[in-house]
Every structure is written in C-alpha cells, then in structure tokens.
Amino acid sequence: MLVHLQSALGIAAIVALAWLLSENRRAFPLRTVLAGLALQIALALLLLKVAVARDVLFSLNGVVDALTAATKAGTSFVFGYTGGGKAPFAVTDPSAMASFAFQILPLVIVISALAALLWHWRILPAVVGGFAWALRKTMGIGGAVGLGSAATIFLGMIEAPLLIRPYLAKMSRAELFMLFSVGLSTVAGTVFVLYATILQPVIPGALGHILVASVMSLPAAILIARIMIPGVSETDAGAAPGFEYRSSMDAIARGTEDGLRLWLSIVAMLLVIVALVALADIILSHAPDVAGSPLTVERIFGWIFAPVVWLFGIPWDQAPTAGALMGDKTVLNEFVAYLGLAHLPQGALDPRSRLIMLYAMCGFANLGSVGIMIAGVSGLVPERRAEIVPLAMRALISGTMASGLTGAMIGLLPVTS
Numbered sequence: 001m002l003v004h005l006q007s008a009l010g011i012a013a014i015v016a017l018a019w020l021l022s023e024n025r026r027a028f029p030l031r032t033v034l035a036g037l038a039l040q041i042a043l044a045l046l047l048l049k050v051a052v053a054r055d056v057l058f059s060l061n062g063v064v065d066a067l068t069a070a071t072k073a074g075t076s077f078v079f080g081y082t083g084g085g086k087a088p089f090a091v092t093d094p095s096a097m098a099s100f101a102f103q104i105l106p107l108v109i110v111i112s113a114l115a116a117l118l119w120h121w122r123i124l125p126a127v128v129g130g131f132a133w134a135l136r137k138t139m140g141i142g143g144a145v146g147l148g149s150a151a152t153i154f155l156g157m158i159e160a161p162l163l164i165r166p167y168l169a170k171m172s173r174a175e176l177f178m179l180f181s182v183g184l185s186t187v188a189g190t191v192f193v194l195y196a197t198i199l200q201p202v203i204p205g206a207l208g209h210i211l212v213a214s215v216m217s218l219p220a221a222i223l224i225a226r227i228m229i230p231g232v233s234e235t236d237a238g239a240a241p242g243f244e245y246r247s248s249m250d251a252i253a254r255g256t257e258d259g260l261r262l263w264l265s266i267v268a269m270l271l272v273i274v275a276l277v278a279l280a281d282i283i284l285s286h287a288p289d290v291a292g293s294p295l296t297v298e299r300i301f302g303w304i305f306a307p308v309v310w311l312f313g314i315p316w317d318q319a320p321t322a323g324a325l326m327g328d329k330t331v332l333n334e335f336v337a338y339l340g341l342a343h344l345p346q347g348a349l350d351p352r353s354r355l356i357m358l359y360a361m362c363g364f365a366n367l368g369s370v371g372i373m374i375a376g377v378s379g380l381v382p383e384r385r386a387e388i389v390p391l392a393m394r395a396l397i398s399g400t401m402a403s404g405l406t407g408a409m410i411g412l413l414p415v416t417s
Contacts (some may be wrong), residue, residue: 046211132151159258284296
C-alpha cells in the first residue's frame, strides 16, 4: 500500500511541476488533466488486467519470436556465422559469438520495411485513424495535431510530422509543442520488437508492455504539454496526404532504406556512447574513492536520478540502481538504458521495479533525439525554426515527465503483480 501511495505522490508531483513550468498558470486545463489521467488508468487496467486483452498483448511475443527467426535467416545468409549462421569451426563459448550489429540490430531494417508495406496496404493508416478518433473523443484534440500524435506511436517523431506537413506552417505554438512532447514521450513501432528482444529474458511479455507504455504515454504527453503551454487544437487536418508508395515493392525498398539509415545510426551511436562513457570512467578513476568505491558515470547518474525514480514508486534501496538507468536514458538514450536493465545483476531490481522502469524509460526524450527533431522538423518548415528550437528543447522536459507519469501510473495501479 505504501509503495502505491508513493507512486500517487509522484503523479501529483509531476503534474505540479508541469504547472510550475507553465507559461500561463491561470489557464490550468483541469478537464484535459482529468481526462488524461483517467484514460491512462483505463488503458492500463484494460490492457494489463482484463484477461482477454492481456492474453492478446502477451501473445504478441510470438510475433517477436517469428520476426527474430525471420531476421536471423536473412542475417545468416548475408553475414554468415557473424549473423547467426553455422560457424565453420568449433565454438567453445557461444556467448562470444553474439553480435548486436549483425544479429540483433538488423531487426530494425526488417521492421522498417514491414511497416512501410503495412502502410501501403492501408492497414497502419486505419489503426492511426482509430487512435486519432479516440484522442478527439477523450482528450478534446483533433485535426492535424491529433493525427500527428496518433501516428507517432507507429512511425516515429520525424516520420509522423510528414503526414501533416502541409499544416505544420499554420499550427499554433501549443500544437507544435504537443506534437513534440508526444514524439519524445513514446518510441516508434520500428523499435518495439528490438527493445522487446532485449528485455524478454528479464520481463515476460516485454513487447506487450512496450506497446502499452507508448499508448499510455500519448495522453500523458498531451496533458503535460497542455499544462506547460496552454492552448486549443485549431488546425484542421482535413484529408492530410500520407506516405505514398507506387507499389508494394517500392514500399519494401524505401522502408529498407529508411531502416538501413536507422541501423547505421544506432551502430554508430552505440560505438561512440560506450567509448565516451568508458573514457569518462577512466578520467573519474583518478578521483578519490567515494563511499569506498571508485567514481563512475553510472554511480553519479544513480545519485542524481534516485529521487526522481523514487517518485515513480521505486523503493529507496533500489533507487540508485534505477536512477542510473534513468540517467542513461535521459543523457544517452533509451536503447542504452534498456541494455543496462537487461544486464542488471540478479536481485538488483525486484520485478515491480523492473516493470516501472520499462514504462518510465519508454520514450525518445534525450539530447540526441532533440537534435534530430530540430533538424527534421526545421527541414519541413524552415520558416519556423526560431520557434522549433526552444519548443523542442522544452519538449525534452515534457517528454521525460510524460514517460515518468506513465511509470508512476504503473506503480500506482495493481498491474505489476
């Protein structure tokens, strides 16, 4: 009971912080806040406690297995034993044969091509339209920002604005900020399976949880954004043009190209980040020990973010460990944080804390993503770059708060047992 009250305090603290950061504290959108919190509760209880819905979600892990096996067939053919194929020599240590770059990360390329194909077949547009309709009815938003927000879950923070490109120039500041906040508080469908593959060994039903986390963070981001920059949705999307592919093969080809760029970015990012963290630890090793142990980047992040994750519902004795993960997610990115979560020593976090952190870290809110967002959206509407830059930087805060709100909500509700 006390841990649930702890999460309730976290929810109140996040909403209060958003109000303190508001451009107009007198215009507190009470209806939107209540609707957003109610929608989060309803989604969590429906998808995680109703047996039929929960079973459907958790059965999606069969999709993970199928896509992983299919990708392995491709990587084995292209990369040979480095891609998971049969080794031409005796293997004494199978774990040493694992390769993120050539066995796990190629999932991104396959999912990107599959997503483009499903879009061309009008399957994804129907799903996006359903989400946009639900947002209109529950949160009171519609038009361009509703469509763009709904599409973000499946397409990503840069691809989704392409759907509403003709309307970006006339969107209000509040609408742009809401779109940015949603983009940074969720993760794209192209990485769902990748993250689930990493987390499945430590969190059963990982794919279902990642999907629920992104869906729950939609209303969370909308309510946080509306508190911080009050405003109404006025831009009507009408019949917004979507991605156009000439054929199924064109969709596969272009989706593969997009996935390849993402794969290269992730490979390069991992290489550089791991190297920089190692360099920082080498430098810190020359400082005096603190509490009997050498200083490391992970320990420093743990101390800084421990009070934050405590508000999500993490017990204090586990807060430094969870705080280090939250620091990795915010300063580096969620991929590095999920890798850290998957490789924690046994007992470092209990099952409830692991689940809370999965939800709280399920978002693109980090410095690198903000840079990508500024570059991408400014390219679509260069005349608004002066507005986009400060809004995107502020969305780093709102996106982090929205994902944290989702984590705290999971800690509050009886869905972690």
